[in-house]
Amino acid sequence: MSKRDLFVVVADLDAENAIKTLLTRRQKALGIALDFSPISPPNGDLLRYVGRDSGCRVNAVDLLRPPQKTHRHAMICFDRHGCGARNQSREEIEAEIERQLHINGWCHGDVAAIVIEPELESWVWADSAEVAHVMGWKGDMNAVRRSLISRGLLVEGEAKPKDPKAAMKYIISEKRNRRLTARMFAELAQNVSFHACEDPAFNKMRTILRGWFPT
Numbered sequence: 001m002s003k004r005d006l007f008v009v010v011a012d013l014d015a016e017n018a019i020k021t022l023l024t025r026r027q028k029a030l031g032i033a034l035d036f037s038p039i040s041p042p043n044g045d046l047l048r049y050v051g052r053d054s055g056c057r058v059n060a061v062d063l064l065r066p067p068q069k070t071h072r073h074a075m076i077c078f079d080r081h082g083c084g085a086r087n088q089s090r091e092e093i094e095a096e097i098e099r100q101l102h103i104n105g106w107c108h109g110d111v112a113a114i115v116i117e118p119e120l121e122s123w124v125w126a127d128s129a130e131v132a133h134v135m136g137w138k139g140d141m142n143a144v145r146r147s148l149i150s151r152g153l154l155v156e157g158e159a160k161p162k163d164p165k166a167a168m169k170y171i172i173s174e175k176r177n178r179r180l181t182a183r184m185f186a187e188l189a190q191n192v193s194f195h196a197c198e199d200p201a202f203n204k205m206r207t208i209l210r211g212w213f214p215t
Contacts, residue, residue: 005034005213007067009047011056011078013182015120016048019077021189029194030206034213045071054084060097061104064111073212074111075205081118090117090201112208116201121164123202124188134187135168136175144171159198 008023010016020038023046027033037044049056049063056063056078067074076097085093097113116123125131129139137144148154153167161167169180197203 003070003072004037004045005072006036007041007045007047007064007071007074009049009056009060009063009074009076011049011051011053013048014185015077015079016046017182017186018120018124018189020046021186025190026194028215030209031215032209032213033215034209041066053078053080053082057083057085057093057097060113061100064101064106065104068105072110074106075114075208076112077114077116077205079116079119083115090115094204109211112205114201114205116199118163119165120185121168122160122199123197124185124192125160125164125168126192126196127159128193128196130191130193131188134184134191135171137171147171147174 006023008019010019022030023034023036024038036046038046041047047063049059051059056076060076064074064076080090080093083093088096093115094113098111101111101113102108127141127145129141132141132144133139135144145154148161148167148171149156151170153163153170154161165180172178172180172184194202194206
């Protein structure tokens with residue numbers, strides 16, 4: 001029986017929706033080509049782990065042991081905020097998890113840990129009309145920036161808020177009178193351009209996927 005392309009573990013519904021959208025609808029934009037089934041195992045390739053961010057960090061080896069028999073590549077994604085490793089950098093957490101995975105049978109280059117700094121919101125935040133539209137601001141990112149600056153959620157001259165989650169919650173509540181939902185992460189992942197993305201974790205993921213699944 002041939003192995004499937006990729007198995008992914010995520011920590012929550014927001015990340016599940018974002019990853020599902022990226023790997024099924026945005027392959028061309030990412031520059032990749034793979035066969036990915038966005039449903040839970042054993043028949044699918046995407047696992048949302050109930051242990052959340054800290055559980056993904058602590059149990060990465062156990063979570064990715066079964067896919068060694070069924071998949072050629074694997075990836076585990078979670079937020080640094082809430083993972084329980086405050087004294088370690090994103091890079092240190094990733095390196096330690098990947099070291100453990102290699103010791104437990106995964107070949108170097110076939111598995112990756114992606115730790116988002118600080119949280120998933122930093123991936124989908126972009127200074128673009130697409131983000132402003134999804135958040136209910138009719139594509140007016142300048143108005144979004146002015147509102148965030150007035151609330152002290154964005155420093156004038158900086159591209160991204162220091163706390164993207166708080167900024168997104170505020171902006172969405174101002175115009176849409178609703179809370180940030182998992183469906184919005186899918187909508188953002190579907191519409192935001194990746195060209196200007198400078199997030200290290202996202203760019204690591206994109207580079208690895210392009211190496212594994214070139215077009």
